[in-house]
Amino acid sequence: MKEIYLAGGCFWGTEHFFKQIDGVLETKVGFANGHTENPTYKEVCTDTTGFAETVYIKYDEMKIHLEFLLNMYFKAIDPISLNKQGGDCGTQYRTGVYYTSKDQLPVIEKIFNQQQKELSQPIAVEIKALHNFYVAEEFHQDYLDKNPNGYCHLPLALFEFARKAKDKGTL
Secondary structure (H helix, E strand, O other), X not given: OEEEEEXXXXXXXXXXXXXXXXXEEEEEEEEEXXXXXXXXXXXXXXXXXXXXXXXXXXXXXXXXXXXHHHHHHHHOOOOOOOOEEOOEEOHHHOEEEEEOOHHHHHHHHHHHHHHHOOOOOOOOOEEEEOOOEEEOOHHHOOHHHHOOOOOOOOOHHHHHHXXXXXXXXXX
């Protein structure tokens, strides 16, 4: 099993999107790469903790590859928007890919280079090693499963797209 941490704006929709993908085994929403210990959602919302709303993704590399997950990620974000996704603004909503192993970096850079070729402006998604991650309160976990009509910046059609997506590069 492998893992990656992806920040894509509000973590409720980002988590729900990745949960739809066959091969994703586990997700948790939380806060990555900030400068305080064990922040609460309320503290992160002050835009003073340095944290990004982030989704931990554990996946089966026999079913899906990191390249596939990253390409899916680019379908769920506006990659040129800085500190804003949908109607959510602030550094907590920045986009980022946080890796846990140096061997992930060449794959991440490859996908970013491919994606950049499709864009007329520079990608505003940060790529950094994971410094820290704190799981958000239980209320936020699986939020859209618990609240099917809850707020989400992602269009519903994107969830259906994720359910049907298949990694053609796997065995």
